[in-house]
Amino acid sequence: MTAPSAAASSAAAPDAVHLEGIDVDYRQGRSSTPALRDVTIRIRAGQTLALLGPSGSGKSTALKVLAGFLRPSAGRVYLDGTDITDLPPARRGIGVVVQSYALFPHLRVADNVAFGLRARRLPKDVIAARTAEALGQVGMTDFGRRLPRELSGGQQQRVAIARALAIRPKVLLLDEPLAALDIHLRQGMLAELQRLRANLPDTAILFVTHDQAEALALADRIGVMRDGRLVDLADTQDLWHRPPSRFTASFLGGANLIPVQVVSTLDQSSAVVRLAEAEFVANASQAREPGSASVLAVRPHALRLTSSLDGPDVLPARVTSAQWRGPATRVTIAVDALPDLLIEIDQPGEIQHRLGDRVGLHIPPRAGVLVPADQLATGPPSTPRTKAAAAAEPASRAASSAAPVAPLERKP
């Protein structure tokens, strides 16, 4: 687990949200399944943290612990420095938007939004004013008299957000809020959430998603989760440009994980590495020992294919598949020097390749970043992408277990 950013921990004011060493176990009868292990998260007021991870990684469980829907088996939950671990959800004052929106179907939109205000027994005029304000915030002023079933998915989501905002929470929890929308609605709602984020400067937001694009677009910081653990937690830019682990590199941006050998260190942030006969410069988050094995995480869009097979920085390879995806073509190649490793490259436009075509792989300087070669707990999310694995599971992607330079990826 990566420590929270220095800025966050050094802030004078208490964190808006602080989950400290949270464990959660799902019990059924006498059996117990660990859902969260030692998760520590801090979010400052006005900050948006995205919890990103595959299904079953524990990100929604973490959100439920914070909301009070689940009680942790270990650890404490703090809100503005106050321990709220034992408080019921009704007394936490946290706004929650769930994936299904969970609008109350028998109540009209305005009554849905006013629900939390009525629960607080506020005066009627205050309820009316704040309901109208919340509906205005999400552009649903004219829909107050409709029933939820009379709304589209996007409109329902706005109402759910308005309902959460009406109680003026200091913390807003969004659990996969865009997952139920189609791709076009999702794009529009993403922009609306960005606008909403800008209008809530004092609200801490915890945003759970499995979509990296949503996390990158909305979050100031991203926490990557896997198997109930927080693998990495860092500022969005840092995590994207310098992923601290193989898992994060692979999950965030779908990086290829290529085994390399460190030749020399240029400075604290870069090193010369060798792959077969080719040498090139790679970014590094920390100094690497010359001669040590490492893994180069390089995203498909950062790699280049050449028609020439010769050159000091070109690796001869063979095309194993090519998929046109509209703006780009995803080409999968097998480098001669790494016969069991499949590397994916996004080439702009529609590129015509035939199976078995000979091509050259060019890795531009500083196109990738070095990540630790041997991490048991933070390995790639899927089975290593060997030729055999690719035949069975074409979408999988990772370094080969037969890599000549780096140690083997061991399955946890």
Place this chain on the structure above:
Amino acid sequence: MTTLIADRPPAGPSAQRPALRLPVAVWVIPPLAMVLGFVGWPMVAVLGESVRDGDGALSLSSWSTVLTSSEFLGALGRTAQVAIGSTLGTLLLGSFLALVLAFVPFPGAGLVARLIDTVLALPSFLITLAFTFLYGSAGVLQALITSVAGPGARLPPILTSPLGVILAEITFFTPFVVRPLLAALSVLPREQLEVAASLGAGPLRVLRTVVLPEVLPALAAGGSLVLLLTLNEFGIVLFTGAKDVVTLPVLIYTRGVVSLDLPSAAVVATAQVVLSLLLYTAYRFGIARLRTESATSDPGEGASHAAVVAHQ
């Protein structure tokens, strides 16, 4: 339709075979005859019996005599008292049990639910018989009281009172409310309850404002069914041996079988049928209205109006 026909592939020999076309009457008459024979004819027969005097001549004298008699009015009142009391008790107990089974996880909850279901399979008089063994004048509870307080101590005769009948009917008919309510609660999204709680609503408020409106149709259906069944319940009332509890079915039995006053029994039976049909109509009307209201009505709470008005 034309396009569909035009696009059809050429029909093969088997497709050219003319379809078996029977007159609609062939499909309608048999079930209609069965309904008329098994339901309509007995009711007509009962109605016919009620409008004949002792000599077999047509007469409405039985109607005027029976409907104004204190026996009939007393039985009508007692029937309503027992049916309404049992229904209310069933709704309360059934709702409580369903909520506990749905929301309070405890070991053996599944077994309890199945045991409750099992009651549905038992004959109603068995419950009363069990009540007699437990709470009757020679039952287990009486024996316990006698052993503790002496031979003079007597259990109040609750079992043979209207309250005893109501308690027995509540015991027997509660599953009729629990089952539909559990089904309704099982499809109630948990997220709604969680979100309601996060918005500041306590358990009772969540129950009242979120759960109850969602399960109201199931509750109404279960309650209406129990009301209809308790209105016509005969076995439980008979087996309690409560002489003072004369309901309409008991009156029909007394007049028809004990006194052999068939015209009077037919009048009471016809009144009972009319009452049941009226209740059923009210139930259907109520359910339809409930659905319509949930679809179109205004919740009528201030904020919705105020919020809308403020922006118009």
